[in-house]
Amino acid sequence: MKRGFLSHDHSDKLFEQIYDYLLERIVRGEWKEHEKLPSVRTLALEFNVHRLTVFKAYQLLKQNQKVYVKDKSGYYVQPGSSLPVEARLDPIISAYVQDSHLSEIHQVQATYQFSKALLEPNLLPNLYFSEYVKKVFDLYPKVLGTYSTTQGDLELREALCRYFVQRFRFYLSAEEMLITAGSQEAIDLTARVLIKPRDVVLLERPTYSPAIDVFQRQGATILPVEITENGYDLEQIEKLMQTHKPRLFYLNPTFHNPTGYTVPTEQRKRLVELAAHYHCLLMEDDSYRDMYFGEEPPLPLFSYDTSGVVVYIRSFSKYIAPGLSIASVSCREPIMKLLLRAKSLSDSGTPFLNQKIFLHYFFSERMQQHLEKLRIALSVRKELMEDEMRATDWQWSSPAGGFNLWVKLPATIGMERLLGQCKEKSITFVPGSICDPQRELKSWIRLSYSYMSEQQLREGIRQLIRVYEVEKERSRKW
Amino acid sequence: MKRGFLSHDHSDKLFEQIYDYLLERIVRGEWKEHEKLPSVRTLALEFNVHRLTVFKAYQLLKQNQKVYVKDKSGYYVQPGSSLPVEARLDPIISAYVQDSHLSEIHQVQATYQFSKALLEPNLLPNLYFSEYVKKVFDLYPKVLGTYSTTQGDLELREALCRYFVQRFRFYLSAEEMLITAGSQEAIDLTARVLIKPRDVVLLERPTYSPAIDVFQRQGATILPVEITENGYDLEQIEKLMQTHKPRLFYLNPTFHNPTGYTVPTEQRKRLVELAAHYHCLLMEDDSYRDMYFGEEPPLPLFSYDTSGVVVYIRSFSKYIAPGLSIASVSCREPIMKLLLRAKSLSDSGTPFLNQKIFLHYFFSERMQQHLEKLRIALSVRKELMEDEMRATDWQWSSPAGGFNLWVKLPATIGMERLLGQCKEKSITFVPGSICDPQRELKSWIRLSYSYMSEQQLREGIRQLIRVYEVEKERSRKW
Structure with a gap:
């Protein structure tokens, strides 16, 4: 019923x-x-x-x-x-079964996985990891025998709070932070406690595809907000807030997935004001922040929030340690209480071991140095891919950070056919429609440059272009 | 607020x-x-x-x-x-007391925590753990850089399947198993995909308290099934199935929490037949199986299921490695499809690291030897507690396994007051009403003997009895 x-x-x-x-x-x-x-x-x-x-x-x-x-x-x-x-x-x-979902594309085994916005395991300091974890076990010999609290390890929450306060001028205490098993859990829990059927939710168009699934499952009425290289159309957003009184806006304003766009500072401030004025919560998903190629990105929206409307989800899994699955949710007390209750029913706390490893690893000097190397490695991969694509008739804006290129193909190309042909050559990518709350954007594709070695990337993109050229020729003949 | x-x-x-x-x-x-x-x-x-x-x-x-x-x-x-x-x-x-949530009583800091059905960290082979994990990192140097699949590590699922097939004569393949972050996640996910508002759900009375919370949150209509030392009244269950057409029966038939009772083999077989006949799913929570003090308990219900009505939840966190949070759900394809979908939205897979550590640790010879020691340590604690309680007018049946004693106090004792007084002496226990879907059973308490050293246990139970005697005296005077 x-x-x-x-x-x-x-x-x-x-x-x-x-x-x-x-x-x-x-x-x-x-x-x-x-x-x-x-x-x-x-x-x-x-x-x-x-x-x-x-x-x-x-x-x-x-x-x-x-x-x-x-x-x-x-x-x-x-x-x-x-x-x-x-x-x-x-x-x-x-x-x-009817909808296509990102998780299903990820199940396709392929040699050239442009579909995965994940880090190639070789880009992580694996040897250092191993040494590191051994030290953690010496520090906490009983770590495997200990349950976490529902909210998460206090030592970790305090350390992350200090970090956020120093770097982003957050006003935040450990009581206002929950540790989750990755950002997916954070999004899911938050949606579950805040969104009831028929609540209006704003989503960027395009957006992170599993977020669409989560809000649809909650029975939300989803309204799209266009995101471009220059950020949002704030007048459009204000009109939406005025007319539809959305409960929440899920957004990913920093090296946005899939587009790579970053919303400028002035818009961030204004958006927080609008949200406070119209009582619309902002669920800020900040998963790619450290992966900038030039300047550091603007401060999170949470930095400008004085009325408790922002829920700040910060994942660390993507470029720190995917195998650990650690993210934090920062928000004010009323929402935190709801989250804690939901978390206690959903898994009674993120595994303690993972929190302790993450704590010591993330704040180590070596890790912070490694981030610098990672940024370089990713920007090299991105440029390499762009170089290969230069001769095509594809369109994209070069992102200043993140893992993805958001690419527009000529409208004549049949996307389903292209994906089918690519799969036969062991190539996968994410069709734009999956990232669109309206399931359109059929000429767009998301190509991730994070999951392959440089050599694989070059070879993969050449093959992808070859498949594309055949399809283009074919569409011309028909 | x-x-x-x-x-x-x-x-x-x-x-x-x-x-x-x-x-x-x-x-x-x-x-x-x-x-x-x-x-x-x-x-x-x-x-x-x-x-x-x-x-x-x-x-x-x-x-x-x-x-x-x-x-x-x-x-x-x-x-x-x-x-x-x-x-x-x-x-x-x-x-x-108003809301009755176990998670809240666990937040009470106390010296004598009879409320925690968890293993005392000293009872785990912590040194061996540490050495072990180091080996795992040598085996899988990239473990921290790897995401798990939604369903869980294939190597682990295959090993667990072999184990279940050999030990419990399961008919099971790795495709029919999902790895979750502990049994709480397993119960929560399964309830979320199977139970809609107003569905009828059978729960044992008493039962595992967070399960009540989960099914209530799903909006289920909850009907109690009495459990005693001799198991269920199968006629009562058949009548309930006939009349109310329950969607699901959540049960914990082996060293049941909180009572410690075990449902006999013949009843297991018959219950599976009834469930198949009346299309009632059985969610079998099997968290304490290895903690037997005498004979091994009867086979799980899943062993007798030929029609796919049993969902078998096997937690390993409780006595293997609480800090890892690992459980498995075994069920047939239609339900597995739903679970996979929900899992992919809820956390995109249990952390890979935890699965790999668990895999190698659980199947090590040392671990299996350790289980034997653990059984002895727990049965010693149980007997010690029973010895101290012998002089009281409390009633209980000595369990043949598990972590808990389910104790009946005279009806004249005011439970809320007793708990309040205990808390002042830094003693906690779980009042029976929390474990009762009908929030009655006000004369019962659950005392766990797993979370304290022998000395603490002896001292704690003596103090608890002293508080009780004062309260009893008081109730006589009034």
């Missing part, structure tokens, strides 16, 4: 909710063929609604041939209405 | 939320009688609201005679506004 059944609100008619409730159970086989269904009177009592409402639901079921009436004695299950036993769980599944 | 403080929505006016916030603290006695309350200006800053909003809250408090104004200098606590001291439970405890 749909959430909000008992809410008696106007947007979903009551009889439709009762219809859904009955239909789902008929399909699931809770009543067998020719079995008598509960009477109108019983259901009216159970759901505390007028009998006519239940009657209307049954009428619709009858009209749709899910039930039949017999001798005025009641409603019975029409044969063929339920699924065969072995497929009975499938109605829920089929709801998912 | 209440949920939705920042929502600024229409249903809870801001000033009412501030009113609630102040009132709650006044009642709790955070400010004494005639004490000056924070100024309007301070609160307006703290909550980021307009001063008029705070002013309105104070006006309402004044009107309701909770505060008074003096010489325009500010607001003061009206005498009689707070609860009498003896009724003023510790805020944390009173919160869980």
